[in-house]
Amino acid sequence: MNPQHLNILILFIVMLIIIVGVFVYVYRTSLPRNTEGSGQSGLSNPNQKRFLFFVILAAVLVILLTATLPKTPYYYFANEEPAKVVFVVARQFSFAMSYQSGKPGTPPPNEAIELPAGKTVEFRVTSNDVNHGFAIYDTQNQLIVQTQAMPGYVNRLRWKFEQPGHYSIRCLEFCGAAHAFMESSFLVK
Amino acid sequence: MAELKHKRVLSLWILTVFLLFVASIIMGILMRLTQGNAMKMDVSGFFEIMTVHGATMIGIWFVAGMASVHYLLHRYVRVTTWINLFAMVFTVIGVVMLWCAAFIGKFHAGWTFLYPLPLFVAWKHWATPVFLSALGVLSVGWLVWSVGMLVAIFKKYTLQQAFGWQYFKKVHQVDTPPFILITVVTLIGIVACLLTALLLLGLFFSEIASGNKLVHDALLMKNLTYFFGHTVANEILYLCLATLYELLPEVSGRPKWKNSWYIALAWNATMIFILFAFFHHMYMDFVQPEAMQVIGQLASYFASLPAVAVTLFSVLAFVFKNSIRWTTTNLLFFLGTMGWIIGGVGAVIDSTISANVFLHNSLWVPAHFHTYLAMGSVLMSLAFFNWVVFDFYNQSEPEKISRLQIILLLIGGFGFLLMFYLGGAYSIPRRFNVYPSQLSIGSALALAAAAFAVVYLIAIILINIRIVKRCIKIFSSASS
Ligand code: HEM
Numbered sequence: 322m323n324p325q326h327l328n329i330l331i332l333f334i335v336m337l338i339i340i341v342g343v344f345v346y347v348y349r350t351s352l353p354r355n356t357e358g359s360g361q362s363g364l365s366n367p368n369q370k371r372f373l374f375f376v377i378l379a380a381v382l383v384i385l386l387t388a389t390l391p392k393t394p395y396y397y398f399a400n401e402e403p404a405k406v407v408f409v410v411a412r413q414f415s416f417a418m419s420y421q422s423g424k425p426g427t428p429p430p431n432e433a434i435e436l437p438a439g440k441t442v443e444f445r446v447t448s449n450d451v452n453h454g455f456a457i458y459d460t461q462n463q464l465i466v467q468t469q470a471m472p473g474y475v476n477r478l479r480w481k482f483e484q485p486g487h488y489s490i491r492c493l494e495f496c497g498a499a500h501a502f503m504e505s506s507f508l509v510k
Numbered sequence: 511m512a513e514l515k516h517k518r519v520l521s522l523w524i525l526t527v528f529l530l531f532v533a534s535i536i537m538g539i540l541m542r543l544t545q546g547n548a549m550k551m552d553v554s555g556f557f558e559i560m561t562v563h564g565a566t567m568i569g570i571w572f573v574a575g576m577a578s579v580h581y582l583l584h585r586y587v588r589v590t591t592w593i594n595l596f597a598m599v600f601t602v603i604g605v606v607m608l609w610c611a612a613f614i615g616k617f618h619a620g621w622t623f624l625y626p627l628p629l630f631v632a633w634k635h636w637a638t639p640v641f642l643s644a645l646g647v648l649s650v651g652w653l654v655w656s657v658g659m660l661v662a663i664f665k666k667y668t669l670q671q672a673f674g675w676q677y678f679k680k681v682h683q684v685d686t687p688p689f690i691l692i693t694v695v696t697l698i699g700i701v702a703c704l705l706t707a708l709l710l711l712g713l714f715f716s717e718i719a720s721g722n723k724l725v726h727d728a729l730l731m732k733n734l735t736y737f738f739g740h741t742v743a744n745e746i747l748y749l750c751l752a753t754l755y756e757l758l759p760e761v762s763g764r765p766k767w768k769n770s771w772y773i774a775l776a777w778n779a780t781m782i783f784i785l786f787a788f789f790h791h792m793y794m795d796f797v798q799p800e801a802m803q804v805i806g807q808l809a810s811y812f813a814s815l816p817a818v819a820v821t822l823f824s825v826l827a828f829v830f831k832n833s834i835r836w837t838t839t840n841l842l843f844f845l846g847t848m849g850w851i852i853g854g855v856g857a858v859i860d861s862t863i864s865a866n867v868f869l870h871n872s873l874w875v876p877a878h879f880h881t882y883l884a885m886g887s888v889l890m891s892l893a894f895f896n897w898v899v900f901d902f903y904n905q906s907e908p909e910k911i912s913r914l915q916i917i918l919l920l921i922g923g924f925g926f927l928l929m930f931y932l933g934g935a936y937s938i939p940r941r942f943n944v945y946p947s948q949l950s951i952g953s954a955l956a957l958a959a960a961a962f963a964v965v966y967l968i969a970i971i972l973i974n975i976r977i978v979k980r981c982i983k984i985f986s987s988a989s990s
Pocket residue numbers: 534535537538539541542560561563564565567568571620621622876880883884888926939940941942963966967
């Protein structure tokens with residue numbers, strides 16, 4: 322698991338434990354042996370606490386938003402000149418990749434792709450038939466970045482590969498029976 | 511005996527839902543076993559099952575929520591049973607058509623039928639039109655049902671009252687029960703997404719009729735698809751929350767929840783946010799205008815604010831240090847709330863654009879929606895079912911759900927879900943019938959998930975035996 326995936330999982334597990342903990346705790350306070358004789362019942366000042374709860378939650382959300390919104394994939398390496406451009410045409414059930422863009426009406430050109438390590442490259446991804454996905458898996462088989470392959474549109478994805486090696490491409494949008502077998506790869510040197 | 515009629519129709523709904531639920535869980539287990547290489551299924555068969563499982567599950571828990579709300583509505587307004595029966599007939603026809611299209615016609619484009627896949631026919635030629643018509647039948651039946659309920663409500667409440675706007679003023683004469691407010695807000699969302707479904711189906715049929723000459727815009731079609739699919743799946747939970755607001759205090763022997771300005775505000779806000787959150791399905795379509803991407807994240811994030819600050823807080827404050835008479839009903843509502851919130855956390859993480867790059871169409875997606883459905887709305891609907899079948903004899907519920915059943919439910923349910931989350935974190939794609947050797951960890955997780963799912967199934971059956979017995983009794987006692 323790469324660090325981003327791990328962070329996501331840890332964040333979720335921590336939240337899971339907190340939520341389950343709160344529910345179990347609240348449940349236990351409601352059992353007769355815990356309510357009898359304690360002299361107090363219910364939450365004191367519930368609306369004040371509700372307001373506090375609301376403010377804290379809103380603050381957390383706003384912080385998360387400001388931290389994450391600038392990191393959208395749409396601007397990855399936007400200020401750099403790509404060293405290579407790869408044209409990708411997805412179709413049931415394979416990817417055609419080339420340094421040349423194809424001509425309409427002819428089969429898309431397909432060639433083995435080699436990309437320079439440490440330099441920005443750009444993928445221009447489209448589809449010839451249905452919607453497909455274009456997900457790049459690193460040498461450890463972890464998903465590092467993706468975009469969709471949609472008929473009639475070209476999605477531009479920029480990336481910089483630091484590690485040399487074989488990267489795989491998988492289709493992540495269900496496109497029919499052989500969807501799970503739709504893959505390709507390229508080399509980073 | 512209008513009361514009795516309502517109950518008979520409802521018990522028929524419950525029996526139908528339960529039967530289809532067990533069948534669909536078994537399909538789910540078969541899918542996990544196939545992904546775990548413990549059994550073999552041909553490729554088309556797997557995706558037929560996936561299509562049917564998805565459509566049936568969404569369908570039955572949607573109608574379960576609708577039937578529950580319909581039933582409780584008659585406490586406040588006059589609703590006829592005929593729209594309920596009408597919806598039932600349409601639902602049964604729709605489901606039968608759907609199953610035929612998939613299992614006989616081999617249609618397997620997924621329940622979200624993302625354009626243009628259904629038109630790339632890899633199955634019997636009649637299967638695509640039959641599948642799309644099945645969705646049309648369901649949409650029409652449910653649209654009539656929703657509009658019928660809205661009309662019944664608006665006969666008694668003015669527009670302002672139905673939305674609870676009088677609570678924003680200093681003084682108000684008329685009270686709107688929270689149940690009515692939530693039902694209105696939810697039904698309006700449902701009407702919007704069913705109309706979109708019909709529009710979408712119309713666009714599909716126009717293309718079929720023109721001999722595939724009329725080609726639609728794939729991005730527009732995708733936006734419409736998810737406006738429908740995402741919204742309908744979300745509204746299921748809100749239907750359940752309407753019943754929770756109505757019943758949780760009542761079954762716990764406490765005064766009814768009163769409406770207030772913050773409840774009204776929260777639900778009005780929810781109505782708006784829920785209509786814009788679906789944009790998060792297009793995050794990886796980089797050509798989608800960026801404003802929509804940002805709106806998607808904002809709406810997804812802020813949709814959680816009213817939900818958590820109002821509903822979650824109310825449920826917790828209601829139980830905290832209050833002596834509650836725990837019954838099966840309120841315990842299931844309480845656990846359902848927990849499942850909903852946990853699924854919500856998974857959803858908010860996924861709706862973060864920069865995290866969605868890793869999670870989009872990975873198993874994280876079924877992970878979060880199964881959490882709020884299988885451990886959220888399903889439990890809340892079961893809570894309602896349980897309440898209503900015992901309410902029939904006006905007797906208090908018999909012994910509460912056993913500790914063993916709860917433990918099986920929680921271990922089975924959350925164990926099954928955890929395997930999906932781990933799959934997502936390990937970059938395992940969703941909707942793969944088998945996992946490539948580089949992703950073999952996906953198969954191991956799938957096997958474990960299948961085992962947990964069997965435990966979940968056992969718990970569901972144990973919890974439901976009493977309910978089903980009662981339903982059969984109610985149904986036959988009235989007809990004799
Ligand atoms: C223990 C019970 C269940 C099991 C074992 C199960 C299993 C599965 C599996 C294996 C998938 C395919 C995952 C993939 O993409 O690889 C799936 C998809 C799905 N399930 Fe379930 N599920 C269960 C309960 C539910 C419930 C309660 C609901 C809804 C109320 C539901 C709704 C769906 C939907 C909508 C899909 C998406 C289908 C698609 O991708 O087209 N499931 N389920």
